[in-house]
Amino acid sequence: MLILSFIIICQVNCNAQPLTKADSLIEFSKKFIGVKYKYATANPKKGFDCSGFVNYVFTYFNIQVPRSSKLYYDFGKSIKLDSCKAGDVLLFEKPGHVGIVVKNINDSLLFIHASSDKRHGGVKISNFNNFNNYKNRFVKAIRVF
Numbered sequence: 001m002l003i004l005s006f007i008i009i010c011q012v013n014c015n016a017q018p019l020t021k022a023d024s025l026i027e028f029s030k031k032f033i034g035v036k037y038k039y040a041t042a043n044p045k046k047g048f049d050c051s052g053f054v055n056y057v058f059t060y061f062n063i064q065v066p067r068s069s070k071l072y073y074d075f076g077k078s079i080k081l082d083s084c085k086a087g088d089v090l091l092f093e094k095p096g097h098v099g100i101v102v103k104n105i106n107d108s109l110l111f112i113h114a115s116s117d118k119r120h121g122g123v124k125i126s127n128f129n130n131f132n133n134y135k136n137r138f139v140k141a142i143r144v145f
Contacts, residue, residue: 021061021145022087026102029057029112030125037114037121042067053114053123054089054098063145065089069096076142084109084141090128092137099126101141 019027038047042056051069058065066075072091079088088101090111099113102125109128115121128134 022085025057025061026086026100026112028060029053029100029102029123032057032123033112033125035114035123037116037123039116048114048123050097050099050114050116054100057100058144065144069098072096072098072142073139076144078140079143081109081138081141087144089142089144090134091139091142092134093139094137097137 032044032048032053035044035053036047037049039049040052041047041049042052044056048056051067051072055065055067066072069091072089076089082104084090084101084104086101086103090099090101092098097113099111102110102112104110107129110125111128112123112125114123115126126134128138
């Protein structure tokens, strides 16, 4: 009976694909959904601003990224918006803002970010294609790794 249980467990679990670095990064970032927005902060117990959140997530994986959204203008490799994939960074202007791409499938370019929205702020996932505000402020997409 014990051998049969092991075989069944192995058949179910042994076929699972290992998480990629991007998958791990996205799963880690989702743990902070709901953490409040707090300007100039990068601490999950106190809150995040947008670049503090992105910096905190990437730093956890020993990937260096800027701490300020302004520094993303000259950072990383610029890529076309339609070729974004999980783990890429989106840069916006007026005011400066950054977020991490969660997935990009068809008309769903989802990104996770620390929003300063007065009513619905904090770490959340937004669909780029559903908000003209983001489309109008978009500067570039950045491949970090």
